[in-house]
Amino acid sequence: MRKRVVVNLADQAFRGILWAQRGPLLVLRDAELLEAGRPAQPVDGEIVVERSKVEFTQVLAGGGG
Template sequence: MAELVVLSLALLFLAAGVGVHVYDRVSALRVGARRRVLVQLHSGRAFTGVQWRRRGRLLVLRGAELLEPNNQPQPMDGEVVLDRGDVEYVQVAG
């Protein structure tokens, strides 16, 4: 009997993991995903880049540039991970 309970719980956790994975893949198809965006932060800074992923409170940009007032755009290495609480707005650029 205990083996059946353990097996049932394992299958339940496996199904939940598959569900989270599918949700993550489908959410990547939302507006703006894999498209060039402009992200304006509350601090006044802005980033432009390809919105690669949104997961929970995080927004991931690839090929990003930092835009600051009175400065030239600065290319950023790797991925830029932003907390969506710091984001004022996201504009799809293309």
């Protein structure tokens, strides 16, 4: 793990460090909420996303954490 990624959902995305995969869940740390037309918003704590809700994931260049 520990790669910098963008996790794309239907209506928003999160950019952060993919910290863990726990069964059907992805855990992101040092994350930002990305929404169309708005600046990136830092998110406190961890983001837990259900893998079934993920449309696609992008691994960013130089993505080590």
